Amino acid sequence: xxxxxxxxxxxxxxxxxxxxxxxxxxxxxxxxxxxxxxxxxxxxxxxxxxxxxxxxxxxxxxxxxxxxxxxxxxxxxxxxxxxxxxxxxxxxxxxxxxxxxxxxxxxxxxxxxxxxxxxxxxxxxxxxxxxxxxxxxxxxxxxxxxxxxxxxxxxxxxxxxxxxxxxxxxxxxxxxxxxxxxxxxxxxxxxxxxxxxxxxxxxxxxxxxxxxxxxxxxxxxxxxxxxxxxxxxxxxxxxxxxxxxxxxxxxxxxxxxxxxxxxxxxxxxxxxxxxxxxxxxxxxxxxxxxxxxxxxxxxxxxxxxxxxxxxxxxxxxxxxxxxxxxxxxxxxxxxxxxxxxxxxxxxxxxxxxxxxxxxxxxxxxxxxxxxxxxxxxxxxxxxxxxxxxxxxxxxxxxxxxxxxxxxxxxxxxxxxxxxxx
Amino acid sequence: xxxxxxxxxxxxxxxxxxxxxxxxxxxxxxxxxxxxxxxxxxxxxxxxxxxxxxxxxxxxxxxxxxxxxxxxxxxxxxxxxxxxxxxxxxxxxxxxxxxxxxxxxxxxxxxxxxxxxxxxxxxxxxxxxxxxxxxxxxxxxxxxxxxxxxxxxxxxxxxxxxxxxxxxxxxxxxxxxxxxxxxxxxxxxxxxxxxxxxxxxxxxxxxxxxxxxxxxxxxxxxxxxxxxxxxxxxxxxxxxxxxxxxxxxxxxxxxxxxxxxxxxxxxxxxxxxxxxxxxxxxxxxxxxxxxxxxxxxxxxxxxxxxxxxxxxxxxxxxxxxxxxxxxxxxxxxxxxxxxxxxxxxxxxxxxxxxxxxxxxx
Numbered sequence: 001x002x003x004x005x006x007x008x009x010x011x012x013x014x015x016x017x018x019x020x021x022x023x024x025x026x027x028x029x030x031x032x033x034x035x036x037x038x039x040x041x042x043x044x045x046x047x048x049x050x051x052x053x054x055x056x057x058x059x060x061x062x063x064x065x066x067x068x069x070x071x072x073x074x075x076x077x078x079x080x081x082x083x084x085x086x087x088x089x090x091x092x093x094x095x096x097x098x099x100x101x102x103x104x105x106x107x108x109x110x111x112x113x114x115x116x117x118x119x120x121x122x123x124x125x126x127x128x129x130x131x132x133x134x135x136x137x138x139x140x141x142x143x144x145x146x147x148x149x150x151x152x153x154x155x156x157x158x159x160x161x162x163x164x165x166x167x168x169x170x171x172x173x174x175x176x177x178x179x180x181x182x183x184x185x186x187x188x189x190x191x192x193x194x195x196x197x198x199x200x201x202x203x204x205x206x207x208x209x210x211x212x213x214x215x216x217x218x219x220x221x222x223x224x225x226x227x228x229x230x231x232x233x234x235x236x237x238x239x240x241x242x243x244x245x246x247x248x249x250x251x252x253x254x255x256x257x258x259x260x261x262x263x264x265x266x267x268x269x270x271x272x273x274x275x276x277x278x279x280x281x282x283x284x285x286x287x288x289x290x291x292x293x294x295x296x297x298x299x300x301x302x303x304x305x306x307x308x309x310x311x312x313x314x315x316x317x318x319x320x321x322x323x324x325x326x327x328x329x330x331x332x333x334x335x336x337x338x339x340x341x342x343x344x345x346x347x348x349x350x351x352x353x354x355x356x357x358x359x360x361x362x363x364x365x366x367x368x369x370x371x372x373x374x375x376x377x378x379x380x381x382x383x384x385x386x387x388x389x390x391x392x393x394x395x396x397x398x399x400x401x402x403x404x405x406x407x408x409x410x411x412x413x414x415x416x417x418x419x420x421x
Numbered sequence: 422x423x424x425x426x427x428x429x430x431x432x433x434x435x436x437x438x439x440x441x442x443x444x445x446x447x448x449x450x451x452x453x454x455x456x457x458x459x460x461x462x463x464x465x466x467x468x469x470x471x472x473x474x475x476x477x478x479x480x481x482x483x484x485x486x487x488x489x490x491x492x493x494x495x496x497x498x499x500x501x502x503x504x505x506x507x508x509x510x511x512x513x514x515x516x517x518x519x520x521x522x523x524x525x526x527x528x529x530x531x532x533x534x535x536x537x538x539x540x541x542x543x544x545x546x547x548x549x550x551x552x553x554x555x556x557x558x559x560x561x562x563x564x565x566x567x568x569x570x571x572x573x574x575x576x577x578x579x580x581x582x583x584x585x586x587x588x589x590x591x592x593x594x595x596x597x598x599x600x601x602x603x604x605x606x607x608x609x610x611x612x613x614x615x616x617x618x619x620x621x622x623x624x625x626x627x628x629x630x631x632x633x634x635x636x637x638x639x640x641x642x643x644x645x646x647x648x649x650x651x652x653x654x655x656x657x658x659x660x661x662x663x664x665x666x667x668x669x670x671x672x673x674x675x676x677x678x679x680x681x682x683x684x685x686x687x688x689x690x691x692x693x694x695x696x697x698x699x700x701x702x703x704x705x706x707x708x709x710x711x712x713x714x715x716x717x718x719x720x721x722x723x724x725x726x727x728x729x730x731x732x733x734x735x736x737x738x739x740x741x742x743x744x745x746x747x748x749x750x751x752x753x754x755x756x757x758x759x760x761x762x763x764x765x766x767x768x769x770x771x772x773x774x775x776x777x778x779x780x781x782x
Binding site: 001002003004005006007008078080083306307308309310311312321322324325328329330332333335336339340350353356357402405406408409410412413415419420421 | 422423424425426427428429431490553554555556557558652675678679689690692695696698699700702703704706707708710711713714717718721727728729731732733735736739774
């Protein structure tokens, strides 16, 4: 081992292709879909589905390793699945984060299956994403009364022993891609949602389980789609479950309440993998904003004189340089966190730190970018104002900046949730 | 390939540096600051770790090759113990490394061996000038070619071990660009401030003004190489030391917060404190990875290395100030009292912005 910062070859190879996608398929449609909230970008979805089937790229979780006899003549390469995803997400979100969020595939739903399901379940639920039609899955965790405080989820799952089915009841909000995952659409394959519910309301976290609920299940309804500050291309659904029945084997994790909080920890482990990826999405947006600012400044004859002491810099130069420091360091923290994930190193701390930093800096960078560009920054003639609105979500979903600070603090202090509330 | 794991050799070196930092530098740091002196024995012990020697090829008396990455790893480890001590241990490097990186073959043959084969001896460098807008790339100190010589004229500040130094590198502007010159002890026209300079921090190191009044050095004393890679090496070195300093302050504040009680709980159990600590840890790691990348770029000869080193250092300036200030804040009134080291660290934290040229990797 040694310290290195060269993107692995397969990553470098995919980046130019992704950049073309970002420019041709995303940037050109960004404004349209921002102004036509809830319209589905079928062209983009179909294109991405075909492209991803061809390349094997897919959900938020890297592909399962194939069980092949190792070739002793081939040098062993360390896995780079999450690193590859981070790069991919960053580039696609540099194109458009709202559209990226409707990229077909398993998303957080598949990531939850990936991290908590047994092999049989994985085979059953994940195969569909490689099939002919683009297919979506979503994670249903948040409730009106349980945001970051996921342990106070009220949705229930009761086992109907006679029919060997789970009966789910509750209301889920803020479900990203919820509509595409659960409402049948002729152009899409059969999707699913992963619903978090308690199998024993008295058991607290120990009773928390996730259930795969297939598209078209009776009793599951999309109540509304949210109108948002940004990422308008992405549908954010409220979903109700009214006596919705799923087969017994759709439970992810143990069907009985144990003293441990393993089920809950399964959900949290998903976040260790996905938090740096969320940081990567925001970093893509922030990079777009920073590049735009530098381009416009250059057009107006303003060059950034790197290397000067601050005393000699103009205010704009200082701002731009500070933005670059923020962006680069946040990106490297993200890479570090996914590198750890790929190499099986526990990364709860680094994962949350990358999200804290990422959420912070992309918000600051896009805010500053709009300010520096003045009326041009505020104008909908350019995408900058949109990127300001889009970037903000980075500091909110997958655990707000504050929740992630709490996670970081507990890690560095060695405190449990009870010791540091 | 990405990798954030030092090599086994680097780990061994970091371990040795960390032990010295914890067992020798840290316990001596406060007293050295108050007494305005670092014991030579202490500095020599750090010198014997062989960090500089391991950066110099065998041909010149060393036993390794210079690596900026290894350098920043060691710099962080040492500065975690005590910044003044870490800087003092590395001071001969301010003379040797520029010769290694920008010197001619003859200069390397002539000057490197005496520095690294001996015990720690004060060799130094003079870069910083007493002006608010000091700019390493636009020096006020000038070099003028005259006959076969150069005449150096100007004034330098923050020069460690100046008067005692066996020899120093003086940076001056020659034809519009910064160049390094080897100036031997006792050169005519070279004089020193009558008193040691007094600063807000780093009082353990003897700093002096250096005055150059048409100091004549032979043309052979000009380092032919560019200044840019030297500046980048200075910037990443100081960035790494800022990370070490900040980590010291962070860990001290963290441990204090876990001990100190208020309203029936440890203060670390209050989110107001816990969040400050979380942000400190995050910023430290942010600048650490940025510094590592800059050092790696230097080692691999990447075009963006100089810019990245600048970004890392500039980021380190803010990070060090933020973290060391918060360490004082976490300790509250106790942080303001000299019984605890955090007030010293925040004085040093503010200095990071001024310390370019006091360390090099």
